[in-house]
Amino acid sequence: MSENYKFVQNRKCEYFPCHKVKNEDEFNCLFCFCPLYMLGDKCGGNFTYTEKGIKNCSECTLPHCKGAYEHVMSKMKLVMEISREK
Template sequence: MDKPLSTKPEECHYSFFQHTQCEFFPCHKTAKPEDFNCLFCYCPLYALGDKCGGNFAYVGDGIKDCSGCLVPHGRGSYSYITKKFPELAELARKKDTK
């Protein structure tokens, strides 16, 4: 019999991935490398600027330094990131209408 699909993404295998053989693993300092999620290697929320919800600093010319941020790299990051997709879609829509 097939296993029922969980309703919580954090309980599904698709929401967590580690690439422990990556030369940069983990790419951010963390006390729990076993919980470090590589699924969003490059944060899709970067484009949201100060609305991303992460721990970042602007270093000049609007460039964000996200080296202190673990938002996309936690075990529960999948749900947080995917809930922000409508904001990303709106940003893309605004760009496309210019």
């Protein structure tokens, strides 16, 4: 079975590739905006914080690498838990 839903690439995007990577052929645009940002320090990515405490993801390529789909999906249970009605 094919797994085309896990990978999409838009080389016509004016920002492609929006992060520097070794292999552009493997650059995954599926998660253009990372759905894990709201997880704060639990996203599993390579983030820093600015002096003002803003989460900075500019050095993180996790949502664009091979295995991005699997990583994001592994965190969706946590996203759903945080987002549920309280």
